[in-house]
Amino acid sequence: MKGVCATEKRGTKEIGSEELVGWDAVTQGVVINSFEGNATNVASLKQEERNYSDFSSYTATVASWRVVKPVYNRDICIDCQNCWVWCPDTSIISRDKQMLGIDYDHCKGCSVCVEVCPTNPKSLLMFAEHEEIEKALESWPTKEK
Amino acid sequence: MAITPIKNLKEFSTANDRFEGAHLLCPGCAHSMIVRELMNCSDDNLVIATNTGCLEVSTAVYPYTAWDTSWIHIGFENAATAAAGAEAMYKARKRKGTLKDPDAPVKFVAFGGDGSTYDIGFQWLSGAVERGHDFTYICLDNEVYANTGGQRSSSTPIGSSTTTSPAGRVSYGEKKMKKDMVSIMAANGAPYVAQLAPNKWKIMAKGFQKALATEGPCFINTVSSCTTEWKFDPKDTVHITDLATDSLVFPLYEIIDGYELNILYRPKNILPVKDYLGAQGRFKHLFKPENKHVLDEWQKRVDASWERLQRREEARI
Ligand code: SF4
Numbered sequence: 001m002k003g004v005c006a007t008e009k010r011g012t013k014e015i016g017s018e019e020l021v022g023w024d025a026v027t028q029g030v031v032i033n034s035f036e037g038n039a040t041n042v043a044s045l046k047q048e049e050r051n052y053s054d055f056s057s058y059t060a061t062v063a064s065w066r067v068v069k070p071v072y073n074r075d076i077c078i079d080c081q082n083c084w085v086w087c088p089d090t091s092i093i094s095r096d097k098q099m100l101g102i103d104y105d106h107c108k109g110c111s112v113c114v115e116v117c118p119t120n121p122k123s124l125l126m127f128a129e130h131e132e133i134e135k136a137l138e139s140w141p142t143k144e145k
Numbered sequence: 146m147a148i149t150p151i152k153n154l155k156e157f158s159t160a161n162d163r164f165e166g167a168h169l170l171c172p173g174c175a176h177s178m179i180v181r182e183l184m185n186c187s188d189d190n191l192v193i194a195t196n197t198g199c200l201e202v203s204t205a206v207y208p209y210t211a212w213d214t215s216w217i218h219i220g221f222e223n224a225a226t227a228a229a230g231a232e233a234m235y236k237a238r239k240r241k242g243t244l245k246d247p248d249a250p251v252k253f254v255a256f257g258g259d260g261s262t263y264d265i266g267f268q269w270l271s272g273a274v275e276r277g278h279d280f281t282y283i284c285l286d287n288e289v290y291a292n293t294g295g296q297r298s299s300s301t302p303i304g305s306s307t308t309t310s311p312a313g314r315v316s317y318g319e320k321k322m323k324k325d326m327v328s329i330m331a332a333n334g335a336p337y338v339a340q341l342a343p344n345k346w347k348i349m350a351k352g353f354q355k356a357l358a359t360e361g362p363c364f365i366n367t368v369s370s371c372t373t374e375w376k377f378d379p380k381d382t383v384h385i386t387d388l389a390t391d392s393l394v395f396p397l398y399e400i401i402d403g404y405e406l407n408i409l410y411r412p413k414n415i416l417p418v419k420d421y422l423g424a425q426g427r428f429k430h431l432f433k434p435e436n437k438h439v440l441d442e443w444q445k446r447v448d449a450s451w452e453r454l455q456r457r458e459e460a461r462i
């Protein structure tokens with residue numbers, strides 16, 4: 001690994017233990033692979049069938065961004081997929097036309113899914129991050145007139 | 146090509162997402178709604194270039210990438226050039242027979258915000274369209290340089306308060322009209338241009354599929370409601386976009402080969418422009434009595450542009 005730094009002595013000074021090089025020797029970019037090995041036909045594979053590398057943000061989490069979280073109530077859901085199409089964080093897990101739940105590693109708690117859910121009462125509601133799912137489901141509101 | 150029309154949302158939801166979560170866009174950001182939809186409406190291999198901007202800085206923060214396709218970022222202005230270069234190389238290698246899998250369907254896409262599209266990358270985009278590369282350029286139009294702190298761009302509409310056109314005692318904010326990029330691109334020779342919005346997901350998916358299937362350079366301006374710079378609650382992104390399309394501030398339409406204009410969405414109840422403006426912090430000063438003339442001006446301009454669109458649709462010229 002070579003380092004460069006923009007001083008008047010550019011090209012001659014060492015940064016730490018790294019040797020300084022001229023502009024023409026600097027690596028001009030970086031390639032990161034989202035997958036291990038073969039990455040063809042990704043569009044035909046579900047997330048759980050893919051071989052993500054550690055560089056894919058799928059392996060990262062933004063759960064700490066949340067102060068509130070959406071809770072999903074399967075009993076009321078009509079599988080309309082509104083939440084799926086508008087979730088900005090790919091955090092609604094839908095498989096075979098069925099809504100399965102929320103990916104809490106990637107959900108940022110924006111509430112968009114709750115807003116677009118058409119059922120009455122809603123099948124998705126926001127609760128405090130620390131609220132237990134069972135308790136949230138027990139306190140679910142009833143149908144609004 | 147592997148493009149199949151999408152019948153309904155349930156069917157659409159069987160698409161396997163290729164835009165991963167844990168990118169760093171703001172909660173409720175419309176950019177990712179639009180990008181997800183583009184990637185979900187095609188099974189083809191996608192080669193995507195992205196200008197500098199919110200989308201780029203938030204989806205490729207080393208060591209992570211949110212992209213499950215080939216994706217390239219070079220500079221602020223040149224996603225169009227990067228996509229064009231990749232496309233030219235692909236064609237040349239196809240001709241020379243040096244592609245590993247010459248039959249695999251590949252589509253070239255470029256994304257840019259309005260800053261990099263309307264201003265900084267305008268020349269690069271215009272050149273790539275003029276040269277006729279087979280790619281689709283999608284502008285994520287949030288009408289401001291959101292990534293660098295909310296400076297005005299040539300897409301910022303009149304009356305908007307930005308950090309470089311702040312509203313205050315002596316000013317009502319941005320003084321100039323928004324640039325009509327869709328018409329400019331149609332006049333630039335793009336065979337397919339459109340303005341689309343993520344609240345109307347089906348119209349948007351259809352437009353994206355049309356652009357991907359059209360040979361040659363296509364340009365799409367998408368309404369990308371920005372919770373941070375437009376100043377609304379993240380939960381309201383879809384609602385604000387509804388107000389944008391139903392007040393006709395953002396009419397949805399396409400232009401084919403520069404003359405065939407089709408209006409893609411006619412709201413049943415056309416909302417007053419002030420409903421859209423009033424829902425966003427960036428316009429709140431316009432509701433002071435001394436700025437009433439700006440509100441009137443807004444409505445007048447939106448009415449006139451809707452009238453013009455309808456006439457152009459009829460005239461086919
Ligand atoms: S709260 Fe936001 S990020 Fe979380 S699942 Fe709902 S729409 Fe997606």
Ligand code: SF4
Nearest residue numbers: 077078080081083117
């Ligand atoms: S929006 Fe509501 S009803 Fe529709 S799939 Fe999601 S949770 Fe179910």
